[in-house]
Amino acid sequence: MKHVTSRRRVPLIDIPRRVLLYSGSYNHITDGVTLTLNRLVTYLESHGVEVLVVAPTTRNPELDGAGTFAPAPSIPAPGRKEYRMGTLIPPALRHRMTSFKPDVIHVATPDLLGRWTMSYGRRKQIPIVTTYHTDFTSYLSYYNLDFLESPLIKYLRYFYSRCDLVCVPSQSMINELGKRGIDGNMRIWARGVETDRFSPTHRSIEWRRGLGVADGIPLITYVGRLVQEKNIHLLAEVHNRLNQRQIPHKFMIVGEGPERAALQAELPGQIFTGHLRGQQLARAYASSDIFFFPSTTETFGNVVLEGMASGLPSVCAVATGSSDLVIDGQTGFLTPVEEIEQITAQTEQLAVDPILRAAMGWNARQEAENYRWEVILQKMVQYYCEASTQIKLRPQNRRIYTAMA
Template identity: 40%
Template sequence: MQTSELRIALFTGNYNYVRDGANQALNRLVGYLLNQGAAVRIYSPRTDTPAFPSVGKVVGVPALALPGRAEYRAPLMIPPSVKRDIRDFQPNLFHVASPEILGHRAVTLAHKKDLPVVASVHTRFETYPRYYGLTFMEPVVEAMLRRFYRRCDAIFAPSESMAQLLREQRMNYDVGIWSRGVERDTFSPEVRDLGWRRSLGIADDEPVIGFVGRLVMEKGLDVFADAIDKLVQRGVKHRVLVIGEGPAREWFEGRLPQAVFVGFQKGDDLGRAVASSDMLFNPSVTETFGNVTLEAMAAGLPVVAAIATGSQSLVEDNVTGRLVRPGAISAFADALQHYCEDKDSRAAAGAAGRVASERFGWDAVNQELVDAYLRIVRQRMEHRPPSQRPR
């Protein structure tokens, strides 16, 4: 079977109505598949105000805004009109990118059609309850995820550390890797701009601690702020640069009154903002890969991150940055203080990160997933009676 023979039905709760690393990776994947001659149809909630233009044909599914997080939409079902579209499209593989109602319905439909179905894992949903005072719910959420992922032929994690966790959680017996790439021209030390920093009131000799991402509590904003408080108490010279937007911005601004908030950035503006920092601080434990970590490394920044899935596969402790036990405020502050006060160590770690980022190219990582698609489709065909195998 050739790539051009693939017909992929992709189901996702967010394809382009809110910008995040997961849906940008999905759009890149669809673009790569289309360029290789495959056919792809995307089934996802749509909006009149998308965050960015979508790649490929998107068929809308009914959805409602999530309570308390109205920027996200929860798909409700696969209506008859969409089922007819799926039938007419004649997919030979389902790819499910989110474990909500739409994902469950898609897996059930794939089983009815005797089609293989794979899932990609983009975030650690089982960790979310702890950020909303519902830690006791984590085992329940994990059990729900296990039921969903075990119904798939295979699942794909963006990092080896996340794949190993999925194996330990017994989510599926076939766990593969679909990594992430980085645009090394966009994220490069060459685009560092001291003039831009000065326009924000940041002096050239002030070490800048960057935060990049959506401003939501599950990104570890409380840990970030507490570690910065430690630096202030110790009298460590620094500035905080927050790159991103989200519902927790007001809370974060209140906790970090001296920080510079530049809002959402994209493309070359994002590359400039990242490169104009001096280090990245990423305390999140919900990441499955950590796109912002890889982008910072490509920009030549040391990374201080939690010992968590994603970061463990990217950051080499004491080489490209520091890995710290999740929630260890003093240890995070120690690592940040080290890079604030030791310019040579900062430069050495940043240079090592730039080199380490070279192995992450989008075409290569997407081709690995395509190869897995082909393997899974062939396996399903071989288990069918000869009379039912397509020519």
């Protein structure tokens, strides 16, 4: 008898067959959260996992979105109308979610709909994995909402304590959450980078010249949303101080957001590209000389990692996320955001010393090689499987499983 060997890839671990993912953002806006989740869903589907994605959307979403999509009712987020918050769940959506019969529930946003999804999982004894993407409490002061800090932290303690696994992007973020009393069953789920896509090989002198950057002028680049909580106005402060010291340089700002007009007024004559993606984004990174990132509200810092993979030394504010990626003095500089003079001096040091830039950029590229997406995404599948065993540790289940043993 002739034996036929299947060509189908056999998974390394017994992965769940159906995953229900809820996120407050998935296809209506392009940011680190949506790109990460879409990549995860694509990976799961390529391994035979059926994924139902429940998320708010808009009439003209920016992304096509991977997976089977179920739109959720939502309202604009306070102070940030480009983002959405899931609200109460209508009967039709509830039926679609429950009839899907997921093996694992993945909640990426702890809003009202995220809470309902989490509660449903607990009632039905379904493993619940949550990923911590956004440090909401750090945003409050930028919108004069400090009075909400205490009740928000209390709610987040409640929410994450009821999930089987809480996946956080970095150890520094776990430490910060611990200071706030948010100490669920934490695991580190970092982010990856496509080191072929983001690479120094995409550098283009012609492209720089097309932007008006003269040969030999250091191009200092920021990539990200143009919003208050990214501390983007620090770019203008450093730019002015470099001008006072007569340090040749050019700033390039890649991204969009409500603060663009104000920042352009502060940075006359500098380059604003708007939102870039794909090969254009990769070329923008690689054609730069220094990556500048003043945000202190990141949970990981995807753009920092993309800059490192592109061979750029970084000047970053000390913050969760960036502090786990940048090796101070080797791949770039880490400085408290309030130390503007020191940040300026470090930027100047890189701007005037091409040998230092090259050395730190090479180190950064080598460090980025440690963050490959295949490994990162497989780790989440392992967490899904681990969460299945964590159900036995839920307080209401301990007596049941002890009796069955």
